[in-house]
Amino acid sequence: MSKQILTASSIITMNPDKPRATAVAIDGDRIVEVGTLEQCQAKLAGATVIDLGDTVLAPGFIEPHSHPLLSGISIMAPAHYIAPWVAPTWDDVVAIFKKALAESPADASLAFFGFDKLLHGVDAPNAATLDPIFGDRLAAVIDNSGHAAYVTTAVLKALGWEENPPENPVGGSYGRNADGGLDGTAEEVSAILAITLPVLGKLGGSPLHQAAEFLALMSRAGITSTSEMTYAKDYEAGYQALFSMPGCPVRISLYHMSTDPTCGDKVDLGIDPSRIRKQGIKLWADGSPWTGNIATSFDYLDTPTVKRAGIPLQTGGSKAMNYTREQLDAILDKYAPLGWQMAFHVNGDIGLDIVLDAYENALVKYSLLGTDHRWRIEHVGAGRGDQFQRAASLGVIASLAPFQFYYWGDLLDGQMFETRIGANWGRFKAAFDAGVRPSFHNDGSVSPPNPLLNMQTAVTRRTSTGKVHGIENAVTLDEALAAHTTNAAYILHRDHEIGSIEVGKYADFTELSADPYEVAPETLASDVAVKGTWSSGVRVDLDAFLGGGAATDGAPHQHLAAKAQEDKCC
Ligand SMILES: [Zn+2]
Ligand SMILES: [Zn+2]
Known part of the structure; x- marks a missing residue:
């Protein structure tokens, strides 16, 4: 196994006991020391020293809610x-x-x-x-x-x-x-x-190569771990092929769609589970704010914007749910006893009440309260502080969507909804304060993978046009970084493996061109560039990965092209 020491102008560890360092020692795929060059050399004698120059090293960014396979097929050539x-x-x-x-x-x-x-x-x-x-x-x-x-x-x-x-x-x-x-x-x-x-x-075209291109796009944004929130049995061979390519740049946690008949089953891909493994079950409790099928207590505004989009003005409360409470209970009755982590997509406030009611019922019924279940709620655009507090009391954690606010925020506030709703879309601070360990995501191709832009958005509450809405929902940069590192590792049940630069964890890093703490928050994503990533102690080589993809026969995976249109995001 190779022994290496990386030195950088600064290392952001996300370990509160030792937040900064200048060197990290790697033995094989794991971190064995974090500190100064001298400390690392004392720990790992004879290691090759690689000086990353003015690079600021961060833990590899984690995108905890994505759809890499169908996103690649949808948007890549x-x-x-x-x-x-x-x-x-x-x-x-x-x-x-x-x-x-x-x-x-x-x-x-x-x-x-x-x-x-x-x-x-x-x-x-x-x-x-x-x-x-x-x-x-x-x-x-x-x-x-x-x-x-x-x-x-x-x-x-x-x-x-x-x-x-x-x-x-x-x-x-x-x-x-x-x-x-x-x-x-x-x-x-x-x-x-x-x-x-x-x-x-x-x-x-080749669905496999398109998926590989999407993983490369994520990697270029600094991402070293992600999830597949639309896993189904049909994807098994596709993922086996992706991980047989040289140097797949990301780890993947699979969430099996509740609509797939085999979603309660264990999945054995025959691949190192630290690279890819099944983690839980995904369900769409309500729909999309851009379509108008979210379960909310409030209506859309009667504006030309809403009319042109064909959005019905009345959201219809619980009628917008894709499942009744009884149907949710039946699904939880089936899969909660098997021990799977649940991940329910829900954007509306009424939808969130119903999901939390169903979660609470099942957590009590199966004696899961107080255990390490980490059941998830996804996006939660209209979630309120009191709802996040209730979620936290149940041990339920949240993955939030700053991209919704960044791209649609100017419309959300005043065009789609009253300001009291629209300016507060994505209550990031309330979520952190409540203790639902928020992570951030870009949701596959629903928005371009960009952890730094999510951080910038959550810290500044600025939309794509630079307008600020609901500044009281802004979070600190510490919190925003945690949302794509430590908290994102936690929600994937990978906090013992990744998320911080600490002894014992995998050597997954993101190389940054500047220190996020030393640039203006409103230009964070443009002032800090991703220079590259490391996975398991190896610098990611996307040319080798994509070149290997060209050599892999994509023909057996053609059926996935139709699959991509079948599975929706939000
Ligand atoms: Zn999604
Ligand atoms: Zn979703």
């Missing part, structure tokens, strides 16, 4: 990415359409992912608006939320649906013109899958 952070205006989106048309063979189908009615600020497209751009091409545009898709007339023709429009499938619907014909739009998974099939079916 041959798919085209049109999300608002790539193409801020509809004109930018159309420019990407035209470039894709010009650069592809005339018979190639085209898929575009990431349209957002709220942020692109235009009516959703349909066949009538897409046809003038795409002519007779098979083209599909998929919503950033994953809840809607829009196709050209050529796609409807290929399906034979121009002449014979089908009935709506169970759980989904097709948009229709006044004459009953389809308008080229589809809502919800079953309809989206069916209407996009002619496009996605002949898109080509």
Whole structure:
């Protein structure tokens, strides 16, 4: 095993007993000393010393809620990415359409992912608006939320649906013109899958390589560990292949979708469990604030922004839940006794009450109160301080979504909701104060992976335009860093392995170009660059990883391409 000592201008350890150091000694894949060069050399004689120069070394960042496989398939080539952070205006989106048309063979189908009615600020497209751009091409545009898709007339023709429009499938619907014909739009998974099939079916590409590209994107943002919140049995071979590639840059904790029939089963991938292992079970208790299917006690505002996005003004309280309380109880009855950690997606305040009621009932029933269960709540955009306190009293912890506030915050406050709701979207401070050990995430391709930007947002309460909303919800930089290191390791049940630079933990690091404590908080994410990462004592080599991906046969994983459209985020 190799013995190395890294020296840096400063090392942020996230260990409160020794917050700063200048050297770290690594024996094989583990940290054996943290301190000065002299201390490290005394501990590890003969070790190779690597001077990282003016680099500031931090624990490897952890993104505790992601969807790397389906995100890669959705946004990486041959798919085209049109999300608002790539193409801020509809004109930018159309420019990407035209470039894709010009650069592809005339018979190639085209898929575009990431349209957002709220942020692109235009009516959703349909066949009538897409046809003038795409002519007779098979083209599909998929919503950033994953809840809607829009196709050209050529796609409807290929399906034979121009002449014979089908009935709506169970759980989904097709948009229709006044004459009953389809308008080229589809809502919800079953309809989206069916209407996009002619496009996605002949898109080509390799889901495996697309997933590898997404992991590389995460790695470039400083991430060394993440989760897969949409795990299903179908992904098993895909993940085995990813981890057979040379130097997979991240560790992954798997959360099995509660809808997968095997979600109660143990998963043995035959891979070192410190690299990838199953951790828990994921469920979507309510929906997305950008779609309007979240369970809240308050309504949307009657504004042009909300109308254009097709969001119903009344959220309908508990009716917006994807599950009744009885259904949640039944799922918990089935899987809580098996010992799995639960992770429930919930954005609305009423939704959170219902989830906490169900959690409390099951935790009491199965004698889990006071144990180390660490059941999770995800996103929790409208969560209140008293609700976080209740969660903490149950031992329930939270992964929060500063990106919701960063990208949509200007709309949340005053356009979508009253200020009392919108300015307080993402009560980060209340969550820390209550003790739910908040971690932060970017949620796969729902927003670009960027821990530093999440930290900047939580510390400053500034949105993408620089506007400040609800400054009383801001947290300290110590807390924000913890949210992507120690707290994120805790929520993944990996705090004994990663999250801080401490003796005994894996040597996972993120190299930063500057000290986050020495730059202006409002420009943290632009003033501090990620120079590279380390995983298990090895500097991550993305060229080798992606090159290895090219050599791996992606053909057996083609079925995952359809899977990506099936599993939604939020
Ligand atoms: Zn998600
Ligand atoms: Zn979610």
